[in-house]
Each structure stands twice: as C-alpha cells, then as structure tokens.
Amino acid sequence: MGILVDERTKVVVSGITGRQGRFHTQQMLEFGTRIVAGVSPGHGGEEVGGVPVYETVQAAVDKHGATSAVLFVPAPHVRDAALEAIAAGLSPVVVIAEHVPVHDAMDVVAFAAEHRAVVIGPNTYGLCTPAGRAKLGIPPGRIFSPGPVGVLARSGTLSYEIVAALTEAGLGQSTVVGLGGDRVVGTSFVETLKRFAKDEQTRVLVLVGEIGGSAEEEAAEFVKGLDKPVVAYLAGASAPTGKRMGHAGAIIERGRGTYASKRRALEDAGVHVADLPWEVAPLVREALGRLEETAREG
Amino acid sequence: MGILVDERTKVVVSGITGRQGRFHTQQMLEFGTRIVAGVSPGHGGEEVGGVPVYETVQAAVDKHGATSAVLFVPAPHVRDAALEAIAAGLSPVVVIAEHVPVHDAMDVVAFAAEHRAVVIGPNTYGLCTPAGRAKLGIPPGRIFSPGPVGVLARSGTLSYEIVAALTEAGLGQSTVVGLGGDRVVGTSFVETLKRFAKDEQTRVLVLVGEIGGSAEEEAAEFVKGLDKPVVAYLAGASAPTGKRMGHAGAIIERGRGTYASKRRALEDAGVHVADLPWEVAPLVREALGRLEETAREG
C-alpha cells in the first residue's frame, strides 16, 4: 500500500526540540504518524508532546525500533544528522532543511547509497501515504486522501495545490513524495517511478516538475516502459533563462533543462502535460476512466 | 576448478616495465598465465616479452578484456594503482609490494569492498591455480602441481616450503593463496576458506599461519562448520612477545594473537596442527586417506 512509508513506519524526529521540530511533530502526530522518539543533543531525557527525546539516533533505535527519520535540524547540521540516521539503519531519511551545501548533499547521497538507505530531500516537504496515516514532513495533513494516484514532485506548495485539487475532485493518493527542490537530492523521479510501478495501489501517476536539471527528461525515458498512465505539470514556462550555474552546468545538461525540452521529452513518452495546474485533476480522472474502460473491455 | 583464478583469467601486469615487473611477467608467462597487457605510465606503446604496455588499466581492459591484475608497483604507488585496477572492474587484484602504509591498505580494502573486488595482499607472493596454469605473482612455478589440496597462507617462503613438500609427496594443489603478511590485507583466511568450501576440486585444506593478529582464531571459528579437513602449521612458537603495536593493539586482540591461543583455537575446531613444517604433507595424506575410507564406507 503506497511506497516508502506506511502504517508500520516508526519515525524518529531529529531536531525535535527546535521550533519547527516541535510544531511539526505535533502536526504529524495529529495526522496519525507513528513518531516513536525524538533526538536532540543536549536534550536527552526531555519530552516533546509525549515523545521521548534522546541524545543519539542509535539510542532511539535501540529503545523503540525506529525505522525512519525526519530531520528538522538546520542546514549546517544536516550532513552529520543524516549520516547518523543512515548509520543507524533508518530509511527513508527525510531531510526538510533548505540551503544544505551541495557538497554535503553529495556526501549524504553517497553514504546512503553505501548503506542502501533512501534519502528524501534535502529541501523537501517530505512524503505522505494517506491510507497508512504516515506523514513524514511538513505538508498540511488535510490536503491528503487515500486513493490510486501516486504523486511525485520537486517543489512544495505547488504540490499542495495539485494534491488539494486531486482530493477535492475525489482523486485520492497512494503516496505523495516531495523529492526536494535542490539540485542534488537523495531520490530521483526515476527511482520513485520504479517504486510506484511496483505498487499495486497506485494506478495513475502525477509528476510535478520544473525547469533546470534533467530529472524530468530522465523520468520521460523511464516512463516509456511504464504501463501506468502519467500526468505532468511543469513550472517555469515563462522563467527567464540564464539563471543557471554557468557553462559546465550547460554542458552537463546539453540542451536539456528547459521547459521546452522537458515538455517534449514527457509528451514523446506519452505523458499528458497539463498547461495549467488545475488541469491536472481532470487529466487524472480521464486517465482513470480509460483504465476502467480497458478493464471492462479486457 | 580451484578458486579466484583459473585458465580463463586474463591478467594485466601493473608496473610491468620495472625490474620486478619484467622478470615476473616472464616467469608467469612461462608458467602459462594468460597475461594480456601491461600498464606503466610513460611507457604506453612499448612491449615487455611480447606483452603490449598501456598508459592506463582502463585501456588494457578496453583492448584485451582483462579480468584481473597483478601489481608490481612500489609501495608509495600501490594505493593509486590498486584503486585504478579496482575501478576498471578487475578482480582479483594482487598487490605484491611490501611496506604499503597501513592507511593506504585500509583505503584499498574499502574501495574494493565498494566495488565488490577481491584484493590479495599487500605483501603477498600472490596465488596460483596449478590446473589452470594461472600463476599471479612471484612464487617459483615448479613447486606447484594440480591436485585436491587448497593452501592458504600469510607468509611467502614458508608456503613455498610446504607447497614444495606437498608436491614432492604427490599431493597436488587446487589453489595456493598467499594472503599477505601485513596487518591489514584485502582477503582474510575466513573469506578464502569460504571460497574453498564451495570448490569441488578442493578436498583438504592447509592453513599456514603465524603469530599476531586474530586471523587464525577467526578461521578456527569458521572451520567448526566446515566439512573439509584442515591441516595447519603455525610459525612463531618461539618468538619473543612484546614486539606488538602496544596497548590498543592488545585490547583489540584481547588475548588472541599468541601461538598458544591460535593453536588452541584451531585444535578446538578439529584442525590438525603440525609441530614441524615437514609434518604437514603426511597429515594431509592421512586426511585424504580418511576421506577415501569414509567414501568407501558411505
């Protein structure tokens, strides 16, 4: 049911005694997330909203059998906190902070790969499997409802907008994953699509992309071999070019990274790309309709 | 047939234009080893005994489909040359040099683990599968003969002594592996025993150990679950203690590492420990005899 997190996910909140950590622990608990422990150096022995706080992740794992972590630590501490969570065997590890140095992000990604851990983020709102009442991160809980739509996105509020519209249209979600807005993030569209491909609950996918990088083009390549319909929305059609990292960035991307290239790649792969955010839900409904038709015919 | 190397092994010799590299390339070729290329920066395009020399291991792999490497580079260059061979996908990578800094050795071991490559050495004479005419390293070829005895050893000349005695007694070898005399080496007794355990040709094992470290004690643990007989010889019965790395070393070893502890551990695991080097061959013959008896009875 859904991907990455579900009702069995036992969460450690790292940085639980900070302002954000406290607030969102409360929010996650209200949603139904199984938060078993918090971690905050110097605060071991305290409690936050009934959740016991430890000095180290390992202690939280030893005591409560935690399986996953959400990090609310500020950017300069992300590398250490993420490596700690990964070394303790947790997965996924959700990194909320923005402004994480890109070299630190590469370290976290490499360490996670060595330990076969999934990292979501940095610079993400997190992820949510509505049917499992598992929300790891900061999105408002009320926008979600359980259902057959898998959502994967780079940006935050835009996802909320689209997910809320899906929910309003009666189109619930299997899992909603925010991959993070940074250039280097732990998990790609492709890796997430692979998981959704194997998930029985997920019948249609919604990809929320944006300009820059080549993640959408790579996703398009993968979608060609995928037997689930995909609807996409891409932000940045009207953004000025030239706010890029320069020449080497350009030759890494080699003509990819623009709105046009992403849209073309996705459409060539059979993806329905919405022109406007509120067109996503109707396109998803259509796709589900076609699936039902095929099922009746088949 | 045998372990790690056989007649399909295609070898790159790194450091082939050095004095040792040239000499042993000749020796290995005479034994029948399939040496497909050499590597020596600044010597690309040359030939050594008919073997083409390249600037990089990757070039040798691309041109000749090499599968394995023997390194004759001096100790300060071992880290780079080993990482190069491992990154090019070769395995096993045999490191002959002694006096490799231990921090470099740890790097090589970690890099090999990440790439699932086997490293033999440093400070080894190499390994040989006589039936496959595959000799990677520096042992004299004439001491080997094909047969059912798997030999694994830490030290060099002592292995030759024992292997030559086996051959003289008509007890041929499946594979003879020199794991290397350094404290940190790429492959342990246990890992090698596991390979021998799965090798059909190998019926009896000879373990040549010595004082220091805990490799023999760990091997003894593994031997308890092994269904092939093991004969051992241990050097250093009369060596003075106290030539160790000091306190932390002692607490890492915690009472292991002495001749007495190794011998006891091996004997407790059912290993026949020879008092004198020339007692090994008779003990192997006895073990083979018992196997045949069991086979007749069974």
Add this chain to the structure above:
Amino acid sequence: MKLYEHMAKDVLRAAGVPVPRGRVCTTPDEAAAAARELGPVAVKAQVLVGGRGKAGGIRLAQTAAEAAQCAEAILTMQIRGQPVRSVLCEERLVIERELYLALAVDPSARRPVLIASAQGGMEIEEVPDRAITRLHLEVPWGLVPFQARQLAQRLELGPSLAAAFADITARLHRVFVERDAELVECNPLAVVPGGLVAADARLNVDDDALWRQRELPRTSEATPLEERVRALGLAFVQLDGDIAVMANGAGITMATVDVLQRYGGRPMNFLDAGGGAAAGPTADALEILLSTHPRAVLVNIFGGITRCDEVARAILTVRERRGLDVPLVVRLVGTNEEEGTALLQQAGIPAFTSMREAAERVVALAGER
C-alpha cells in the same frame, strides 16, 4: 556566487595552480602602471557574465599608453547589462595549445564530474560532444591520481605535460572541495613553453556554503532592488512586465508567473515569500513590490506552514503604512483561511480561493488601468 576572474585566479594561485601574473585596475593610470611592470599585457574586463571577448571586453596592449587606452575603453562598457568596474591587466602568454579543464557538480549523477577537452579556448558549449571527456568522481573518495592520468591520456598530452596536468587537476580538485565550489574551470588551460597555465579561470561557489567560506570575497549579480528583497531572506527575481507577484514556494511562484503569462498578463517579478514567513518580512516585501509601480499585484498563498491570517495582517499593515494605490488581488487558502479572508473582507479587499479566478482577475485589472 560567481567570483570575478581575478578573484578566482587568486584562489587558484594560493592552491599552487600556475596563473599569469596580473594586476586588477580600476583606472587607466593603474593599467598603465601595470603594463610598465608586466610588459605587454592583455586588458580584461572583470564581469560575472560570459561572452566578454565577443563584446570587446578583452584587448591587447603593447605599451603603457595602449594599456591605459584599452582600460579607458573597457571601463566605460556595459557587458550584457553589467557595468565594467575593473579590468585585469595580465602578462601576455605564448600559447601553443588551449585545453579545457573543469570540475563541476553533476546533479543528475549526484557526484562531481571532471570535464576536459583538447579543444579549449572557445565556449565549451560549442565544442562537439565527442571532443569532451567526462569522468565522474566517487564520493567521498574524490579525485584519485589515476583519473588525472586517464584524462591526460585521452587528451593525448604526452608524458611531460601529463604530469603537470595531473598536478593541476589535483590542485583544482582541492579548491573544488575546500571552497565548496559548484564549478571550477580553466578555459583555456594554456599549453605554454615549459608547462601549463590557467589563462582564464572561473570559480562558482555554493551560496548555501558561504557561511563556512568566510575567507572568500563576496560578489553579487543582483540588482539593487533584488538585493533589498533578498536581504529580507526571500527569493526575488525581476522580470519586465507590470503585474507584481508574491507567492509562497518556488514552484508555486513559478506556476503563478506562468499562469499570468498564459492569461495574457505580464508578470513583473518572481517573489517567493517562502514557507512560514512571518507578517513582518511579508509586509516589507509587499511594500517594496508596491514601490516599483506595478499596474496590479497578485498575492497567491496556499497556506501550509504559512498562516493565511498572518498574510492578511501583513497586507493590512502595508495598507496602513502607505495605502494601496494599485489593485491588489489576493488568493488565500489553507491554514487559518477563514480568519485571513475575514480580516481582508472587513478591509474591503476581496480574497479568492481559486487560483484561476484570482489570476483572471488580476490580469483584467492590470489591463483596465
């Protein structure tokens, strides 16, 4: 953050990478003095944008007088909108061959990549793909010496240059790691009699790591207006339309700008007020937006961490402080939506719940005026 060429070269020089001798000059007199010291020089505009060569921003001078003339000409130029404030006067090199060498972050591989070409000197985007070698580094191993050897071999450098190339590659890698670089680039890496020299250099540093790069100088490409908004901790880019836009989140802000454009409106900026911004900075940002004389303003909030009542309060504060002299359209949904909407309605400001309706409305209002 991009560094000026001369700053990048200072960093490389300190790391032991050979760079030409040079002087940064802000007046023709200084350029003349530099030429007297260095002999014939190249006078190079110091700007953060590319393409200065084609724009005439690099000139050669034989004498001190010529150097002063070149500097005079270049210091009065604007290159792609950037005024030239200084030039770098550098010794002339006898260049035999031009190579390209760079280290960059590859977002797709999520690893650093070493990029090299035997065809340096021109813009690397114009070099055919097959003439470019890419070699990914493994994290956290970084550059391993054999990789520089591999590159040197593919560039067919020969043994003596190969050693210098490997050395420079290792030093660039150290800069890349120690300086939190997103890009360090030598183009051209010049083959000169006796070795290799970084004839031009580029160093882009990760903005998010500047807190631990205190020794590096600071530069900015932002306009003064952009600087003011960014000082509030918000992301801001000026565009050239007439509808000011504020939203919360990079994706939704981009989408809002896209939607306006698609409905025939002309967005004037991209202002991402972020998630959970307090009323204070939001009000300040809105006030700055209004000071740029838009024809209309659209505030598009989907409240998650951001509380709608805080946004409403920010709008009321601005109205109190300076009045609202242009049409303001607000779309408010999410956390504390009812409270925020009520506050605005009491003040006579309509609040939409549909992004579509709000966008249509603001485009219409901008057209009406």
Add this chain to the structure above:
Amino acid sequence: MKLYEHMAKDVLRAAGVPVPRGRVCTTPDEAAAAARELGPVAVKAQVLVGGRGKAGGIRLAQTAAEAAQCAEAILTMQIRGQPVRSVLCEERLVIERELYLALAVDPSARRPVLIASAQGGMEIEEVPDRAITRLHLEVPWGLVPFQARQLAQRLELGPSLAAAFADITARLHRVFVERDAELVECNPLAVVPGGLVAADARLNVDDDALWRQRELPRTSEATPLEERVRALGLAFVQLDGDIAVMANGAGITMATVDVLQRYGGRPMNFLDAGGGAAAGPTADALEILLSTHPRAVLVNIFGGITRCDEVARAILTVRERRGLDVPLVVRLVGTNEEEGTALLQQAGIPAFTSMREAAERVVALAGER
C-alpha cells in the same frame, strides 16, 4: 615507530588538543629550572616502553630542588632495559576523573577503531571489556561528528564535557589520519576543572609511511646491532641463544627459529634476509652475524626470487673477507640450487636440501663446540 610522550604531546598540541604545559629535561638543573617556571611538577621518564609508573619513573615534586632530585633519580634508571635519557617536567593537574580515548588500526576489521572508556588511567588491558566502548570508523569517511556524540553519551559525560570530548576526538582523528598513525592514545584523558586535558599521550606511527612523515621526529627501540642490520634493509631481532639464523622470508625465518628450539637448540637471532636480496647485503648481514660470536650459524634458503648461487657467493665472499671461525650449516633449495650447491662444495662447505637435516646438524654442531 613509537614517539616519546613529549613528542606525541607536541603533535597533539599542534593539532589543538589540550595538553599540560611541560619541559623536556636531560639534566637535574634543567628540571629545577622547569619547576621554577611551572610550579609543582610531575617528573616523567621518557621511554618507549610501558609500565614506567610501576617502575618508579614518574615522581611528583613540589619545589625546584625536589624536581632536580627526582630528575637525578629517574635519569639514572633503566626501565625494562631502556636507559632513561630525558624526563618530561609537567605542570601538576587537578584531576577529577580519568578517561581513556584512542584511535587504532583494527587489523581484523581492516578499519580504524575508536576506543573509549570511563575507566582511564590504568593500563587499558586491565579494564574489563564491558567498560570499554569500541566504535569502528568507515573508510574513507573517517570520523563523523555523531560518533563522538555517541561515545560521549556512552561515557555519560554530560553536555558540557561532551562538546569538549567531541572536539578532542575530531582532533585526534585528524592526527591519526594525517600522521599515518597506527595508534594515538590519551590515557588518561583527564577531566580537570574547566575541561579535558590529555595527561598522557602515545603516538605510534606506521613505519611504512615514514617517507611521507618527514616532519615527525625519529626514534628507535632497536639495539645498535639491530640498527646495523636494519640499515641493510633486512628485518632483524636479537634473541638470547647461541645459534645465528639467517633465512629468506619472515614466515620461514620464524619457522626456522621454532624448529631449532624444538630440536633443543637456542636461536640467537631472527634475521629475515627477504626475498631476492643481492649477494652484497647478504654477505654484509652474515658478517655481522658472525661478529656476534655465535656457536654455529644456520643459513636456510628456499630460493624463489632469491637465487641460491647468489647466496653461495655471499658466503664465499664472507669466508674470503674474514674467514669462517664457527660451524656454518647451509640449506639451499630452489632457483639455481645446483650451481649454488656446487660452489659451496668446491669450498668444502656442506649444503643440505632438507631443512630438517640442516636443523639437526646445526644443533649438534652448536652442542659439540
């Protein structure tokens, strides 16, 4: 290579690890001067072996006169055979608790290991295993800050000491890596008012990495004789018997010594002539062996790289240079065995092919004399 305590502390101090103020003194006068500067001092023998405390090698002095007396006493001591050549006079610390902290190479895990205990001060071997915490580091990641936090928690240090502990651990790790250490140890790492101090320190450096550790001082535990043989590039350890042994390879040399012992002989040394040693150094080493007046000499060669004829030639060279005044038994097999054996036989020196027979023979000869 082990460093003396004061050298180890110099390295740690340079790395920012807090260590006591101290002076190295080689005379009682210097010790008195140190006490005048530092106040009450601990006078500590500088030796490379452990157990100096029990041997009386650490004494406390209140005054300069006492410091001189202590130094006088200690400087005339031998500790486990090592003469004391200098003392370290150190300020006295007010120690509240003694911890143990070390980084070492774990050969079995093939990785570095961080070792800590709340029971510092005594020999760590005497601390019960459950009171010792081990934490392996991953290569090439090295120490990650959270590991120091984990250790501090297990030692129950509390927040303020935990931060100091993490800082010292990071600095020790840097020393461990940058100095090619096999072991860096603080025992005790003392809790003093205001923080932590490395009251004692040990730093063992990898002999095989000394070529890239040129800035470090050099020490040696070898006897003068061992030094002479090692200068030839050969491994040599003195034992206390009367049969000199030379073989080629560490394992076979150890085995040769073992065999002699088992046959009732008393080996006098362990000399590994290595693989492929040339005639020159082999002859030199043999000459040194003979100069130590053994009752007999056994040369045991299994020729792989080592050529038997070279060994034979080395023996003949020695006989020519100084004569052979003690029984010499040679066992020669392997590469160029026939040639080597022939050379020796022409000179009337018997050469065995069986290690067993050679061993029996040399034990008999040593007994005969």
